[in-house]
Amino acid sequence: MIARKHRFHGRGSLRYVYSNGRTVRCQLGALKFAPNPRRQTYRAAVVVSKKSSKFAVTRNRIRRRVYEAIRLYTPETCRLDMIVTVFSDQLAHVSSEELYKTIRALLQDAGVEQGNSPPKKSDARGNHRQK
Numbered sequence: 001m002i003a004r005k006h007r008f009h010g011r012g013s014l015r016y017v018y019s020n021g022r023t024v025r026c027q028l029g030a031l032k033f034a035p036n037p038r039r040q041t042y043r044a045a046v047v048v049s050k051k052s053s054k055f056a057v058t059r060n061r062i063r064r065r066v067y068e069a070i071r072l073y074t075p076e077t078c079r080l081d082m083i084v085t086v087f088s089d090q091l092a093h094v095s096s097e098e099l100y101k102t103i104r105a106l107l108q109d110a111g112v113e114q115g116n117s118p119p120k121k122s123d124a125r126g127n128h129r130q131k
Contacts, residue, residue, distance in 0.1 A: 006044055008043050013043070014083065022034070024106050026105060027087075033083075033110045034081050042081070042082060043082070044074070047084065062089065066099075066103065070103060073100070
């Protein structure tokens, strides 16, 4: 989950992004974004409809994975309000690398400078593994 300061609160700001934002699409989803110069950091929301999966467990898994990718690849200084809309339940089953590549491509198309490098694989205790 992303930090509270990076989440939307209320529907008014979401409505603004939906009505005034620009859209970048890929095969599995879309990123709608609008610049917000009044904020010092970004805000993000992930929308997964029932059309993509009938099971709440699957929708929540997709939502958590996309939030994590956004958290990893969006720098703190980014001043965008973003809404990621997921079209397909394939995001629940694709590899982490493929998901990160998809989200990173959407963020690059939106003009976000990349924040971090890809995460390293780690074991259950948090120790980084050698490949």
